[in-house]
Every structure is written in C-alpha cells, then in structure tokens.
Amino acid sequence: AAGVIQSPRHLIKEKRETATLKCYPIPRHDTVYWYQQGPGQDPQFLISFYEKMQSDKGSIPDRFSAQQFSDYHSELNMSSLELGDSALYFCASSLLGGDSYNEQFFGPGTRLTVL
C-alpha cells in the first residue's frame, strides 16, 4: 500500500538559511498534518490542512509557514533557521471524509540539522 512520502529525507542547513520540506499524502487522503520531534521527545503538532485550507495551528514559529496545494501535497517552509530547529519533521495524512476514525498515517520524516 502507498504510504506518505517526504522529501528530502535528510537536510543540512546553516543558521539563518531557509529550508523547504515536502510531503505527499497517501492517495485520496485530504488532510495533512505536520509534527516536529526533537531528540528523545514526543512529536509536537505544528500545523494541519484540510482541503487546502489551514485546519489547525499549534506551536509553529512565525518563521515557519506551510500550505497545501491542489494535488494535496504540502510544503513546510522554514526561514531564519536556528540551531533549535534541528529535529525530525513528520508529515501525517488522513482521510477526513471517510467512515474511519480518521487515523493519521505518518511519513518517514525529514531529519533537519542546522549547523
């Protein structure tokens, strides 16, 4: 079965640089969530989109922005990177319009390292 695709898998940036993370949800899924996971920590919700509209917003810095495109893929844009932004970034997708519990399925993540 097709899974959530994230790219790139690894990214190394310098402080104050910009990064763009991409997420391709499971086919037919209409909702995308972004989570940030620091070393040894639990995933923390950043932002979500349903049908290309922002659905919810968590503790996402103002330096970060995201959007969902017409093909349902999503991009997380991170500017003025700081050392503390180094983390695993996960995208999850779900089918809000289905009969299920709207389970969230996670991608493999992007490991961002800020030097």
Next chain:
Amino acid sequence: QQQVKQSPQSLIVQKGGISIINCAYENTAFDYFPWYQQFPGKGPALLIAIRPDVSEKKEGRFTISFNKSAKQFSLHIMDSQPGDSATYFCAARGLRRADKLIFGTGTRLQVFP
C-alpha cells in the same frame, strides 16, 4: 503541561513476557486514543486505537484496555518479541476528526531473548 501522561519511561521485558504501558489524560473532550510504535529514525506507525465507548480492543498480540471513569488507558503486548523493541507512544485526539494528536512522552521498550 503534558496533557497525556505516559509511564513507564523505559521497560525491559524478557522474550515471551507481557509488556504493559500506561497512559492517563485529563481532558474529557478527548475521543480517540491511538498507540504508535516508532523505531529509531523512522516515522511513528499506527498500532491500534480505541474509542471511549469500548473498554477493550484486541488486535493480534496487542490489546488496549480503556477505563473511561479513571481517564486511563493501557497497551498490553502479549508474548513480547525482540522485534517489538521500539518506542511506544500513546496519543489522544479531540472530538473533531481533524483534530491534532497529542502524544504521551513515550516508552522505550527493550525485549531481551
């Protein structure tokens, strides 16, 4: 403030034994409680989930027990195997199906042969 509290932080179990991980929550608006398994450097994988209208759900070797009045739920892994060694996260989600997941702090499980 951790909305979902998880214990223990780490767990060591002999092969064939039962692994038990506990979670507690305060927000009665939570309506969906999944468990995720995560291997190092990988994304969380959905294991099993439960709604508050049932007290137990079993899928293979994995069982969720849910106590609505105590606002607690637990994961039982029967016949634990070395391949089960991973970090397990409980989570909770609100009434809205599009709501975010709020995770517990995780339990690192090690199963020794």
